[in-house]
Amino acid sequence: QRQEWAKLVDAPSVSADGRKFEIASNIGTPTDMADVLKVGADAVGLFRSEFLYMDDSQLPTEDEQFDAYKRVVKVMKGKPVVIRTMDIGGDKQLSYLHLPEEMNPFLGYRAIRISLQRQEIFRTQLRALIRASKFGQLRIMFPMIATLEEFRQAKTIFNEERQKLQADDPGIGDDIKLGIMIEVPAAAIFAEAFAKEVDFFSIGTNDLIQYTFAADRGNECVSYLYQPYNPGLLKLIKHVIDAAHQEGKIAAMCGEMAGDAVALPLLMGMGLDEYSMSSSSILRTRSMMKSLDTTKCAELVDHVLDNALTNEDTQKMVKAFLK
Numbered sequence: 001q002r003q004e005w006a007k008l009v010d011a012p013s014v015s016a017d018g019r020k021f022e023i024a025s026n027i028g029t030p031t032d033m034a035d036v037l038k039v040g041a042d043a044v045g046l047f048r049s050e051f052l053y054m055d056d057s058q059l060p061t062e063d064e065q066f067d068a069y070k071r072v073v074k075v076m077k078g079k080p081v082v083i084r085t086m087d088i089g090g091d092k093q094l095s096y097l098h099l100p101e102e103m104n105p106f107l108g109y110r111a112i113r114i115s116l117q118r119q120e121i122f123r124t125q126l127r128a129l130i131r132a133s134k135f136g137q138l139r140i141m142f143p144m145i146a147t148l149e150e151f152r153q154a155k156t157i158f159n160e161e162r163q164k165l166q167a168d169d170p171g172i173g174d175d176i177k178l179g180i181m182i183e184v185p186a187a188a189i190f191a192e193a194f195a196k197e198v199d200f201f202s203i204g205t206n207d208l209i210q211y212t213f214a215a216d217r218g219n220e221c222v223s224y225l226y227q228p229y230n231p232g233l234l235k236l237i238k239h240v241i242d243a244a245h246q247e248g249k250i251a252a253m254c255g256e257m258a259g260d261a262v263a264l265p266l267l268m269g270m271g272l273d274e275y276s277m278s279s280s281s282i283l284r285t286r287s288m289m290k291s292l293d294t295t296k297c298a299e300l301v302d303h304v305l306d307n308a309l310t311n312e313d314t315q316k317m318v319k320a321f322l323k
């Protein structure tokens with residue numbers, strides 16, 4: 001099996017019936033790029049920029065960030081690199097930011113909510129990203145978007161910083177695509193409105209499942225509520241993918257579910273375009289994708305959504321399908 005997988009390094013990610021998809025890597029630091037190259041990922045679908053903020057006792061400078069982003073973008077040689085802006089808060093605390101203590105950190109002051117309030121931090125990051133975009137195909141993604149106004153504000157700030165940089169460097173950042181994580185149910189439910197304004201979606205199932213089932217993703221006592229195959233959740237995901245496609249936009253996924261073998265035929269059947277996962281899952285997924293026919297996967301999705309009532313029902317149906 002390993003030998004078969006080795007042949008798939010740098011191979012295209014296609015289904016049995018020849019539909020092309022993208023299988024991408026999630027990374028946490030530029031040093032993870034060695035693994036990305038080893039498996040020949042089609043893209044970097046999620047670069048979690050938090051490490052820049054967590055590794056130090058003060059905020060990273062614009063140049064420090066620029067260096068890190070540039071390194072990753074350059075290594076990918078023109079393949080897409082999706083960099084997510086600061087997703088601090090929730091379980092990721094930064095002592096030097098002096099954030100208030102909260103009763104419900106996961107429902108509190110985090111990610112884009114901090115970025116829009118502490119704009120000096122956000123603007124520094126955006127400038128570093130815009131500058132690094134000269135070295136490849138860099139895309140920017142905002143985490144924890146719940147409302148259209150949040151996205152519009154973030155986009156306005158991005159446009160302002162880009163315009164300032166363009167005074168010295170005309171055209172810089174002109175082709176940067178702006179996307180959002182779909183990880184808050186309010187955004188998933190209203191995906192049709194967001195799809196008109198963003199360039200792409202990336203479904204963050206780790207948080208989307210946490211918030212949809214109201215179950216802390218790190219709490220063992222409620223881990224049975226992590227239900228990626230629950231038909232209600234699958235409907236929500238399908239709605240997001242359909243909404244993106246309705247507007248001609250890319251639908252990606254970068255939560256754990258994107259690299260899950262039971263979820264794969266369902267997601268292919270829904271037409272999800274990009275699957276971003278840990279590099280260690282890429283060859284296994286590419287191999288499995290090659291054996292799956294998208295028309296049959298779409299039939300499976302219909303069958304599941306018409307008949308399954310529980311997470312376990314879906315699991316059984318997919319396993320029968322795979323046999």
Ligand code: PEP
Nearest residue numbers: 183204205206207254255
């Ligand atoms: C997610 O929420 O699914 C996600 C990819 O982001 P993180 O795990 O970093 O919260």
Ligand code: MG
Nearest residue numbers: 183204206207
């Ligand atoms: Mg998340």
